[in-house]
Amino acid sequence: MKVEAGKVGIFMKKNKGNLDYINPLKEAFRVALVYLIVSIIWIVFSDRIVLELVQEDTLLFKEIQTNKGIFFVFVSAAIIFSMIYHRWNSLLKLENEFSTHRKLSQAKMDYIDLHDxxxxxxxxxxxxxxxxxxxxxxxxxxxxxxxxxxxxxxxxINESIGNIAGDQYMLYLSKILASRIKGDDLLARLSQDAFGILLADIESKEDIENQVISIFEKIEKPWIYEGKEFYTTATAGIATYPGDCLEFYCLLRYSNIALKYAKLNNKGRFEYYSQDAEVKIIKSLEIIDSIKKALVNNEYNLNYQIVMDLKSREVAGVETLIRWQHPELGNIPPLSFISIAEQSNLILDITEFVLNTALEQKYRWKVEGYNVPKISINISPMSMNTIGFCYYIEEKLGEYGVLPNELILELTESTFIEDFLNIDTNIKYLRGLGVEIALDDFGTGYSTLARLKELNIDYIKLDRTFIKNIADNNEDVTLVKSVIEVANVLNIQVCAEGIETLEGLKILTEIGCTLGQGYYMHKPSKTLPLDFKLL
Structure with a gap:
């Protein structure tokens, strides 16, 4: 008979030399101790004992002969207790190792919890x-x-070239920022796109501002990834202890309010916390809530302003202008809410509304007999940088039966300085379809005449600040004429915005401006005169 229990075993034989029973010790110490006790009892009550030591397979056996036969049993207490001792030590060692591992794992988990x-x-x-x-x-x-x-x-950056690149960029920035940390100052990562910098021992606001300006200068330097340069800016909000508050979470909240206030005014700058800033942020949040409700309640509508061909005096197209008819506040101009919408994803919803409404109207005009060759729609940088935006435009053109060369997308100069892959990809694809691109409000931002040749555009829209006094200011005439001459060389058409007088219209026509719009010709309205022609 054989009972499995392990390497160390209990042996019994009734006739000398013949092994009748083996019970390997698989149940470890319990089985060994049981047979040890049995063997001792057997020895005590036997008539005669003959001891013989046998070494077999490194196991020590003791032979016991009695008048009841021969009983081989593992009776070496020394071996058994040695086994127990070593096993116990092993268990203690294992426990120590587990405890150490557990402490290391806990330390690692604590580090992960506390570090980005x-x-x-x-x-x-x-x-x-x-x-x-x-x-x-x-x-x-x-x-x-x-x-x-x-x-x-x-x-x-994450959406255009991937999250891995975005992580690499944040790692790059963290090293730049860390180089500005000294003494008891501390740099921390607060969110996906935000850092917190705690400055100790501040003597004056000048110390803070010098630090922030230095950080801005470093961040604004180009970051090179896979051979391509990327530019970005930063915005900062600042709160102080004990001047603004005494608690950390209050300080964090106030610095965040100051950040939002800075973004509300203009990206790429910093602001300090103030009660006035908090009031304005609360108001902007109320506006954001109202913008959301306006989309649901259909409070937005579109007006259209005619763009004239100044040579033929006929309609060249119309520009789409959004209007918000608030139930309590009345007509809210775009300047009061578009910049706030651009700070959130709401601008994407507004863009979708404008595109659908404008393209549907373009189709209706065609059916009703209106001669509207082209329709212009203003597009935000966020929309143009959305992955697949070009395909969305292509789909909408097909849905409403509008030809690509009947659509002009107007982009601000900030769209072109934000050097992200999606913007360039979307513009190239759309122009390949036949959609035309206009640079809006030229002269108010970063673009120069020398840079025009680098831009993928079909039109320049001169800002009204150069047009409104052109009849009385020779410098404006010279400037506009220079822009027109450069644009003609680059095969770019020029449209003058804000024409309000007959004299201004005549001067623009004389110096070669081909397109124009303004109150003198047509004020924005929901409807268009069917037989409109400028006399």
Whole structure:
């Protein structure tokens, strides 16, 4: 008979030399101890004992002969207790190793919880702990500043060239920012696109501003990825201790309010917290809520302004202009809400509304007999940088039966300076279809005459600031004429915005401006005169 139990076993034989029973010790110590006790009892009550040591396969056996036969049993207490001792030591060692591993794992988990996985920078909790140390320790009487720094357009980098590239860029920025940290200052990552910088021992606002300006200068330098240069900017909000508040989360909230206020005014700048800033942010949040409701309640509508061919005096097209008819506040001009909508994804919803409404209207005019060769629609940088936006436009053109060469997309200069792959890809694809691109408000931003040849555009729309006084200002005449001459060389058409007088119209026609729009010719309206022609 054989009972499986392990390598160490209990043996029994009734006739000398013949092995009748083996029970390997698989149940470890329990089986061995049971047979040990049995063997000792057997020995005590036997008539005669003959001991013989046998070495077999490194196991020690003791032979016991009695008048009841021969019983081989593993009776070496030394071996058994040695086994127990070593096994116990092994268990203790295993427990120690497990405990050490558990402590290391816990330490690793704590590190992961407290540090950003991409940059290795501390997270918010460590920033709070540092603030508590500074505000309660030897720095208690010193001023502390929290800079809430947000990287503009990091989302577009992730969407255009991938999250891996975005992570690489944030790692690159973290190293730049870390080089500006000294002493008890601390740099932390607060979110996907934001850092927190705690400055200790601030003597004056000038110390803070010098730090922020230095950071901006470093961030604005080009980042090279896969042979391509990328440019971005940053916006910052600043709150101070004890000037603004005494608690960390209050300081964090105030710096975030200051950040939003800076973004509301203009990206690429910084602002300090103030109660006035908070009031304006609350108002902007109320506007955002109202913008959402306006989309649901159909409070938006489109007006159209005629664009004239100044040579033939006939309609060349119309520009689409959005209007918001608020049920309580009345007509809200675009300047009051578009910039706020651009700070959120709401601008994408507004763009969708404008595209659908304008293209449907273009089709209706054609059916009703209106001669509207082209329709212009203003497109935000966020929309143009959306992956697949060009295919969306192509789909909508087909849906409403509008030809690609009947659509002009107007882009601001900021769209062209945001050097992201999707913008360039979308523009090239759309122009390949026949859709035309116009550079809106030329002269108010970064573009120069020398840079025009680098842009994929078909039209320049001169800002009204150069047009409104052109009849009385020779410098404006010279400037506009220079733009027209360069544009003609580049095969780009020029459209003058804001023509309000007959004299201005005549001068623009004389110096070769081909297109124009303004109150003198036609004010924006929901309807168009069917037989409109400029006399």
């Amino acid at each position: 996985s991409v940059t290795g920078l501390p997270k918010r909790l460590l920033l709070e702990k540092r603030f508590l140390v500074l505000s309660e320790g030897s720095h208690k009487e010193k001023n502390i500043a929290l800079i809430h720094l947000e990287i503009d357009s990091i989302k577009q």
